[in-house]
Amino acid sequence: MTTATYTVKGMTCGHCVSSVKEEVGEISGITAVEVDLASGLLTVESDDPIDSEQIKAAVQEAGYEVDPS
Amino acid sequence: MTTATYTVKGMTCGHCVSSVKEEVGEISGITAVEVDLASGLLTVESDDPIDSEQIKAAVQEAGYEVDPS
Structure with missing residues (x-):
């Protein structure tokens, strides 16, 4: 199993959290x-590592940005 | 036709706006x-005036508060 972490910028409320979860979860x-x-x-x-570009794209699709730092 | 205005507290993003619109619109x-x-x-x-308590209840259902002032 692989665990990866990112920092998402711009989320302001629980709805934002739900949007990110939904897009990334797909x-x-x-x-x-x-x-x-x-x-x-x-x-x-x-189970296997996921390309970070895919994660970033999903976060953007939800309307937010992954902090590059 | 009747138009009534309220001030909603606690909305932080477009998702919050959507939630309020949805609940009040019902x-x-x-x-x-x-x-x-x-x-x-x-x-x-x-078309006819709506009881403000109904509006306040819908806003609360969405997770926000109507500013009483």
Whole structure:
């Protein structure tokens, strides 16, 4: 199992969290998604590693940005 | 036609606006709902006047509060 973390910028409320969870959760191979609103921390679990570009694209699709730092 | 305005507190993003619009729009007799995120202004149109308690209850159902002032 692989766990990867990202920081998402721009989420302001629980609805934003839900949008990110939904979009990221649709990526093939992902088994669990957790998002913390206060810190912006996005934690993604998968059986095999997921290309970070796919994660970033899903976050953008939801309307937010992954902090590159 | 009747137009009534309220100020909604606690909305932070477009998802919040959508939630308020959806809940208030479900009230019987309402013909149009507009919500401005920046000001919190909720504008409700209806053929006949709507009890403000119904509006407040719908806003609370969405997870926000009507500013009593």
